[in-house]
Amino acid sequence: MTTTLLRGRLLSFRRAPLSLADSESYFYETDGGLLIEDGIIAAAGTYADIKAKAPEGVNEVDHRPHLILPGLIDMHLHFPQMQVIASYAANLLEWLNTYTFPEECRFVESDHAERIATHFYDELIRHGTTTAAAYCSVHKTSADAYFAEAVRRNMRMVGGKVMMDRNAPQGLLDTPQMGYDETRQVIADWHGKGRNHVAITPRFAITSTPKQMEATAALAREFPDLHIQTHLSENHDEIKFTCELYPEATDYTDIYARYGLLGPKSLFGHAIHLSDREADAMSESGAIAVHCPTSNLFLGSGLFPLKALARRDKPVRIGVATDIGGGSSYSMLRTMDEAYKIQQLLGERLNPLDSYYYMTLGNAEALSLADRIGTLESGTDADLVVLNAAATPAMALKMDVVKTLSEELFLLQTMGDDRAVAETYVAGVAMKAKLSEPAA
Numbered sequence: 035m036t037t038t039l040l041r042g043r044l045l046s047f048r049r050a051p052l053s054l055a056d057s058e059s060y061f062y063e064t065d066g067g068l069l070i071e072d073g074i075i076a077a078a079g080t081y082a083d084i085k086a087k088a089p090e091g092v093n094e095v096d097h098r099p100h101l102i103l104p105g106l107i108d109m110h111l112h113f114p115q116m117q118v119i120a121s122y123a124a125n126l127l128e129w130l131n132t133y134t135f136p137e138e139c140r141f142v143e144s145d146h147a148e149r150i151a152t153h154f155y156d157e158l159i160r161h162g163t164t165t166a167a168a169y170c171s172v173h174k175t176s177a178d179a180y181f182a183e184a185v186r187r188n189m190r191m192v193g194g195k196v197m198m199d200r201n202a203p204q205g206l207l208d209t210p211q212m213g214y215d216e217t218r219q220v221i222a223d224w225h226g227k228g229r230n231h232v233a234i235t236p237r238f239a240i241t242s243t244p245k246q247m248e249a250t251a252a253l254a255r256e257f258p259d260l261h262i263q264t265h266l267s268e269n270h271d272e273i274k275f276t277c278e279l280y281p282e283a284t285d286y287t288d289i290y291a292r293y294g295l296l297g298p299k300s301l302f303g304h305a306i307h308l309s310d311r312e313a314d315a316m317s318e319s320g321a322i323a324v325h326c327p328t329s330n331l332f333l334g335s336g337l338f339p340l341k342a343l344a345r346r347d348k349p350v351r352i353g354v355a356t357d358i359g360g361g362s363s364y365s366m367l368r369t370m371d372e373a374y375k376i377q378q379l380l381g382e383r384l385n386p387l388d389s390y391y392y393m394t395l396g397n398a399e400a401l402s403l404a405d406r407i408g409t410l411e412s413g414t415d416a417d418l419v420v421l422n423a424a425a426t427p428a429m430a431l432k433m434d435v436v437k438t439l440s441e442e443l444f445l446l447q448t449m450g451d452d453r454a455v456a457e458t459y460v461a462g463v464a465m466k467a468k469l470s471e472p473a474a
């Protein structure tokens with residue numbers, strides 16, 4: 035048995051914080067010990083208590099004065115868009131057609147898909163992200179590369195082969211039957227292998243014919259435990275075009291509802307411009323609205339009403355994500371900084387406890403995986419991030435005057451990025467130190 039004892043300041047949420055003063059919502063231990071046995075958290079508490087329980091001669095790693103949290107979770111990003119990030123475009127549809135679709139065509143080649151997969155997981159680890167839900171391209175080769183690399187690194191990942199059969203270049207189209215068959219094959223090959231979760235992944239209603247939506251509905255019925263991921267209500271032109279393609283539907287959300295795709299494991303990227311009716315439908319079904327702030331600002335898509343959706347009589351479940359490559363950073367810290375600013379523009383407050391809850395336990399709950407990740411509870415996976423709030427000279431200078439935990443968290447969120455990630459543990463194994471430095 036491999037046993038490791040980490041020492042540092044432990045922080046883990048028990049539930050969503052009600053306010054910045056809600057100290058019951060989290061567990062915080064200033065001199066904490068975390069015991070890991072074979073990739074699983076065996077115990078967390080004061081260092082003295084945990085040390086007393088640990089076996090003789092246990093491998094100890096001292097991370098003081100850093101914070102040890104559950105690994106960060108990214109609820110929505112696109113694995114084939116690593117070379118799309120930072121592309122200059124006027125809006126979503128121009129960005130898709132000019133940069134994204136041509137780039138995704140390259141993933142038919144398994145050599146290319148495998149090379150990008152290596153970089154993709156390197157970036158997640160570099161940024162302290164231990165679980166992500168990603169879209170592959172339409173090609174099965176891309177899903178194979180994505181899941182094989184997850185197994186190699188023993189990471190808990192959600193992902194799916196995109197289904198799309200219209201409104202894109204020929205090289206990116208499947209057919210309703212192909213999309214169905216290949217998704218079934220990806221499920222057979224990868225679901226439950228290592229720590230992989232396969233998601234049913236119709237890109238969005240614009241790129242799927244009604245026939246393909248029916249095939250998606252069939253998959254959802256056959257595999258009711260799987261996640262479903264797609265895009266919803268990102269941009270006004272997109273909404274208008276989508277509703278024209280499905281004139282019988284009441285609104286954009288209703289298109290997915292008609293095909294049985296609204297449920298507690300359905301992850302809807304963006305969901306910025308929902309009507310009250312749509313928000314009610316999301317809430318009643320338990321579907322998740324996944325907020326992608328850097329992407330929404332970068333593409334000028336709109337300001338996601340996170341606080342307003344969360345406090346409705348019928349609240350909408352919310353996740354947070356980078357949306358690489360519409361998003362502009364792999365860092366969940368950068369993501370929450372932008373999420374904060376969006377709420378500021380809407381006259382709302384997103385406090386630092388909210389942010390760290392969303393990046394960890396909140397996203398784990400949104401993925402229905404809180405029994406495994408997003409927490410430091412015993413018996414869960416030892417996927418962890420170690421954060422250093424004094425990682426740069428400017429951060430260290432500010433840390434001189436920081437007095438409280440929430441001030442420190444806010445500093446990390448406002449100024450931090452991959453430099454603030456001192457280490458990333460995947461199933462108890464330190465992964466960041468092993469990464470090769472980028473070529474000079």
Ligand SMILES: [Zn+2]
Pocket residue numbers: 110111112265303357360
């Ligand atoms: Zn997306």
